[in-house]
Amino acid sequence: METKKNSPIGRPRGFDTDEALERAMLVFWEHGYEGASTAGLTKAMGISTTSKYAAFGNKEELFRKVLKRYTEGPSAYLARALEEPTALGVATAILAGVVRTTTRPAHPHGCLGVQGALSTSDSGQEVRDLLVAWRADGCSCIQERFQRAVDDGDLPPQTDPKLLARYATTFAYGIAVQAASGAGRDELQELADAALRNWPLI
Structure with a gap:
């Protein structure tokens, strides 16, 4: 899996975005959109809330990315x-x-x-x-x-x-x-x- 190397401010993100998205998909899949809390998502993804917003946007934007991954x-x-x-x-x-x-x-x-x-x-x-x-x-x-x-x-x-x-x-x-x-x-x-x-x- 390819890791995004730089964050918007030029520092390494330090996590594999594909792996984080895969874990988010499993959380949404198991708990549904509203049942998946931000805390539960970030814990499963192994990242901070700040990193989640920087890499994936808000919860709805993350879900849209997850649905694309699920479809493919x-x-x-x-x-x-x-x-x-x-x-x-x-x-x-x-x-x-x-x-x-x-x-x-x-x-x-x-x-x-x-x-x-x-x-x-x-x-x-x-x-x-x-x-x-x-x-x-x-x-x-x-x-x-x-x-x-x-x-x-x-x-x-x-x-x-x-x-x-x-x-x-x-x-x-x-x-x-x-x-x-x-x-x-x-x-x-x-x-x-x-x-x-x-x-x-x-």
């Missing part, structure tokens, strides 16, 4: 799934990815993008809106991929790509909630397999 890291299975050659392959890879990501032993269970800010006070409304947009963007990408599958003849012509994408994402979010509630990987994978048994369902 733990949630990167979505981008890979969209490259599958068939719509069934896309859906299978999405559900397998969410099962795998939300049940890793060394990570918090559930999904940062789903549970990070389902309910917030007024001060957290922008983060809540950010995650609503994040989820909507993922669904739109899946819808576009399913539309391509219809156009290519991979899905029946009467298939509604928007409804099918909504079905897939809703089921994936349900898996994430079940994982956060303690459901095991094998159980969740069985549910995912059952959901795709009569593909396409819509």
Whole structure:
């Protein structure tokens, strides 16, 4: 990991910004946006509050950086799934990815993008809106991929790509909630397999 070498005033920061961001991601993932206190974040990141502001900005700015890292890291299975050659392959890879990501032993269970800010006070409304947009963007990408599958003849012509994408994402979010509630990987994978048994369902 690359360490930023100089702070805004020209002195070495003395910490690995990538590692600090990774630790912040785990705190937000486990506790949600409002549940993650500044003290808890800085302790986990191993830095002072001053260093956090200098390197990452305020709490909301830090969360935005964390969400980008989560999208490119733990949630990167979505981008890979969209490259599958068939719509069934896309859906299978999405559900397998969410099962795998939300049940890793060394990570918090559930999904940062789903549970990070389902309910917030007024001060957290922008983060809540950010995650609503994040989820909507993922669904739109899946819808576009399913539309391509219809156009290519991979899905029946009467298939509604928007409804099918909504079905897939809703089921994936349900898996994430079940994982956060303690459901095991094998159980969740069985549910995912059952959901795709009569593909396409819509």
